[in-house]
Amino acid sequence: MNAPPTDFPAPPGTFTDALVRAAERRSAPAVWDGDRRWTWRDLLHQSERTAAALHRHGLAAGEVLAAQLPNSWELVVLHAATARLGVLLLPLHSAYGTRETRALIEQSGAVALVAATGRRGHDRLHEIRALREDCSGLRHVWVSAATGTGDTGGLPDLARLLDPAPDPAAVRLPPPPADPAAPLVLLASSGTTSQRPKLCVHSHGGLLGNAAAVAADGGFGARDTVVSASPLSHAFGLLSVHLALVTGASVGLFGAWEPRAFAAALRGCGATAAFAVPAQLRDLLALPADGSPAAPPTLREVRTGGAPVPRELADAVRRVLGARLIVQWGMTEIGAGTYTRPGDPPEATGTIGRPALGAAVRVRRDDRPAAPGETGELQYRSPWMFSGYHRAPEPTRAAFTPDGWLRTGDLAELRPDGSVVYRGRADELINRxxxxxxxxxxxxxxxxxxxxxxxxxxxxxxxxxxxxxxxxxxxxxxxxxxxxxxxxxxxxxxxxxxxxxxxxxxxxxxxxxxxxxxxxxxxRTIALPPLPPRRPRRTPVAPASRTEAGT
Known part of the structure; x- marks a missing residue:
């Protein structure tokens, strides 16, 4: 892993270091979850109590706690508490079914699970019980009951980990991790191109350093409020919490996607920055005019990624939401990898921007550097990347070139100004x-x-x-x-x-x-009908200025 560049601000240290600093710098509410408000100091104190509860149950540094919860105060508390203990947090997407959850628990070797008993009206208690029975490595299971029911089905309540008693000082907690290179979180890769996600190991310094780079490049500061529509089980969503933490700003938590509710959340906490993928932005822009603005006047920036961003979408965000659009590219292995900058011209939305501060990209074609404007494989290097795949040394070695660059599997071209044009996945090429x-x-x-x-x-x-x-x-x-x-x-x-x-x-x-x-x-596994026999095309003629090939 490369060392941070000499002109980069000092890394934020460990998660607990950053939380202590944020608690000292900001006394106003910093974590917003619906109508609930907390300060960073509240989070610091609650994380000590929850860490003490986990320690009493025998969880120790290096072990894994899996959490399948919606974006919530409780999930942020578990993030801070596991960071305090040196336990690795494995946030699981709420949309995972029993099959995916079981596979990732077993793959990670998780010894504890915290899960919500319901999702969008679906009772998951029987699924959680099945996981407890089937996953032999699970020593503990806690559940968060659906709002208004209080029914945990006899399973231990997550509230036990959030109880203000006992005093952490009476539990004799071990000292928090001191090395920023210590592992903090396991994140499951998105699984777009393989059936089995890989578990990326991210360190304290890697995730917080990436957030600090985004803050420096994007002009984020202590007066900002960031709200993400992306789950905290995804690197894009988790960045919103880390961005607020390292700058001493505030973060608004938002659960299951619903465009009206998201617009209300932005207004409710006076958001200055919103994180949402292009499909969600289209939903937001399509809201009927009912007198309520889709965004508050405080909204300065919308950050998006994960799918192509056409120019018309960027124009609509500026026109309807009154905010600039930042286009970001990243991977579970990388976090925020490249992105456009606040001062970029509108045409920059046709790119995925330039590398994060301290990072570098290159484009290779047939084992040589690609010429400007030539498409090749995008390779990436950064001090903030993942440290490897969990319990998978061979895939980790295969992910890097001999000289230490991550093989992203993405196709791109590099412009003379250093910006990157995304051209899709290498395995999305069609050879006709x-x-x-x-x-x-x-x-x-x-x-x-x-x-x-x-x-x-x-x-x-x-x-x-x-x-x-x-x-x-x-x-x-x-x-x-x-x-x-x-x-x-x-x-x-x-x-x-x-x-x-x-x-x-x-x-x-x-x-x-x-x-x-x-x-x-x-x-690719969908049973598609056979291709029709080839026949001469009867296609409307393309404009004369464009040359047609391969006919």
């Missing part, structure tokens, strides 16, 4: 008779087709050409779509003929990850 193109390029051009609720372009095997492209879609209610509609739309935008989809498949819903991305590994 030797002519290669990115599925992402085609998908982006279809973003404004009104019939589409979801869409993805996938490669289908072909005995003569090697591969042909297929468009898989879920349609908006009451609409219809033909392949001719699609090819006409794309040809009208000047797309080369060999890149046009040759099959259209309509499904009820495309599989997604818990963070809303198309799960391409699962998409």
């Amino acid at each position: 008779g030797g002519l290669k193109f990115s599925a992402l390029e085609v998908e982006e051009l279809l973003d404004d087709l009104p019939q589409l609720a979801q869409h993805a372009v996938v490669a289908r095997p072909d005995p003569r050409l090697g591969q042909r492209s297929c468009l898989v879609v879920a349609l908006r209610e009451g609409t219809r779509l033909t392949l001719e509609d699609v090819t006409g739309h794309l040809a009208g935008k000047g797309l080369a003929t060999y890149k046009l989809p040759e099959q259209l498949v309509v499904v009820d819903r495309l599989p997604t990850t818990v963070t809303g991305k198309i799960a391409r590994a699962r998409l």
Whole structure:
């Protein structure tokens, strides 16, 4: 791992170090959860009490506690308490079912689980009991009952870990971790391209250093309030808490996605920055005008990522929400990797920005540096990255080049000004008779087709050409779509003929990850009908200024 650059501010140390400093700097409310408010000092004191409760139950440094909770004060307390003890927190997406949760508990070796008994009206008590029985390594299970029910089904209540008694001083807690390189959190990779997520080990200094870099690049300070629509079980969402912590600012916690509720949350805590993925932004922008603004006048910035961001979306955010749009690219292994800057011109939203302070990127093609404007594999290096995959030395070694750069698996091109243009995943390339193109390029051009609720372009095997492209879609209610509609739309935008989809498949819903991305590994397992026989294209002629190839 590289050392931090000499011109970078001193790293924030450990999580507990940063929390102590934040408690000393800010006496106003710092953590907002609905109508509940707490200061950083409240969090510091509660984390000591919860750490003492966990210690009494035998949890020790280096062990893993899994938490499957919505964004909430309780989850932030567990984050601070496990950091205080040296226990690794494994935040699990609330959308995981029993199968995914069981696999990650066993993969991580978790000895304790904290879980909510319900999600969106679904009772999960029987699932939690099954996990307790099936996962032999689990020594403890605590549950958080659904609001208003208080029913824990006989399982220990999470409230026991939050009880103000006993005095932590009477428990004789071990000293907190002193080394910023000590492990803090395990984060499961998003699983877009593989069936089995990997568990990324992140240190105190890595996650907090990444947040400090974002703060320095983005001009965040103690007067900011950050609200994220992304779960804290995802690196994008977790960044919002760490960003507030290292700057002594405040953070608003938001649970399950609902655009009106999110708009109300932004107004309720006077948010200056909002984190939301493009699909959520579209929902927010589509809210009917009912007299309530979609965003408060304090909102200065909207940070987004995880999916392509067309120029029209950036323009709509500025026009409707009155905020600038920051486009961010990252990975579970990296956190916030590259992003546009507040002073960038509007056209910068066509890129994923420049590397975070202290980080570097390079683009390689066929084991050589790619020329400016040439597409190749994006490789990344930073002192704030993950330290490896949990209990997986071989995949960890394979993830890096011999000279220490992370192989991201993403395709990109590098502009002369250092900004990066994202070109999709390497495994999203389609090779039609030797002519290669990115599925992402085609998908982006279809973003404004009104019939589409979801869409993805996938490669289908072909005995003569090697591969042909297929468009898989879920349609908006009451609409219809033909392949001719699609090819006409794309040809009208000047797309080369060999890149046009040759099959259209309509499904009820495309599989997604818990963070809303198309799960391409699962998409490839959908039983699709055979490709139609190849026939001469009868496609509307593309503009004369665009050369067509591969016909």
